[in-house]
Amino acid sequence: MSCAHHTTGSCRAGSAHPRGAMAKCKDSSYSYSAHFQGTCSHHRGVKYWYR
DSSP states (O other): OOOOOOSSSEEOTTSOOOTTOOEEETTSOEEOOSSSTTTTTTTTSEEEEOO
């Protein structure tokens, strides 16, 4: 699995994460958003991308 290029956050495609999670937010919550735009927008932004 690989990550697309994004302006914030680090790619962690190979690390353990909940099934279906797209990203981990800076407030430690997970995002299951279907789209990259706006992911974690209410959670201080993206810390890690998983895909």
